[in-house]
Structure formats: C-alpha cells, structure tokens
Amino acid sequence: MRLAIYPGSFDPFTNGHLDIAKRSIHLFDHVIIAVLHNRAKKPLFSVEERVAMIKEIFSGDNRFSVETFSGLLVDFVREKKAQAIIRGLRAVSDFEFEIQVASMNAHLCPEAETVFLMASEDNLFVSSSIIKEIALLGGDISDKVPPVVWRELCRKRNT
Secondary structure (H helix, E strand, O other), rough: OOOEEEEEEOOHHHHHHHHHHHHHOOOOOOOEEEEEEOOOOOOOHHHHHHHHHHHHHHHOOOEEEEEEEEOHHHHHHHHHHHOEEEEEEEHHHHHHHHHHHHHHHHHHOOEEEEEEEOOHHOOOOOOHHHHHHHOOOOOOOOOHHHHHHHHHHHHOOOO
C-alpha cells in the first residue's frame, strides 16, 4: 500500500488543504492527515477541535485518516511506515521554506520522499492565518473553508 502523510497545523483546515488532500489521493492509496500538536504555538482551535473538524470533512472516505503528532515529522513518518510526505505550495515564498524542510527531512529520513503539489488557482492566496483574521473580524470567507470549519469559526467569533 502506498501511504503518505499530509502534515500541518491546520488551524483551521481550509479549502486549499482540502484540495491538496483530494489531489494527493490520486497518487497514494491512503493519506494520513497528521495534525501537528505544537505547544509553542497559540492556535485558535485545540488539537481535538481540529481533528474533529477534519474527521467530519473526510467522514465516509476510508482512504483518509486523521491523527496527531508532536516532535519530528520524520519520526511519525517512520512509525507509520509511510513512503511520502505531502506538502502544498502556493507562492515562491512557500517554496523557499518548504525546500529547506524537505531537504532536512530527506537527510533525516531518506526512505520517504517529499511530494509537492501546487495550490489550485482558487487557493493560491488562501492561508489559515488570513482565514482566521478575516473570520474573527466578521468577514465572510465561507467559500474558502469547508462548511464545518465555517460553522466553528463563527462559533469562535461569537464567544
């Protein structure tokens, strides 16, 4: 079985993330969406909330699973015996950072290949940070996130 890990903080999961995940399943038999638990960051959504939303998005599609990890991604990749790491690219600025990370991951875990997928045109400028800021300030970005994420962003905004 060709297994890939799609890691990220996913705070929140956007249509850009969804697009990358759905396109990656054409290359792999199973994709684990790996939600990073990073205590150094101050996320809007808890790890549990992010996992629950992503599980709802992919409910009924057993080609995807959702798990959490902390520490080095390559340790998680080895633990799961994955062949690849999926990363999405939006702009040149993403590429500069991602190529550094991919190079170090290749050094630490040569048995897993990093696969880059370009964001679709509709998602080139969508980022979780921008989504959070606009949503919390009352903007309607419901067309940039899955319905469950929009529902939860509205709930956060109203609390």
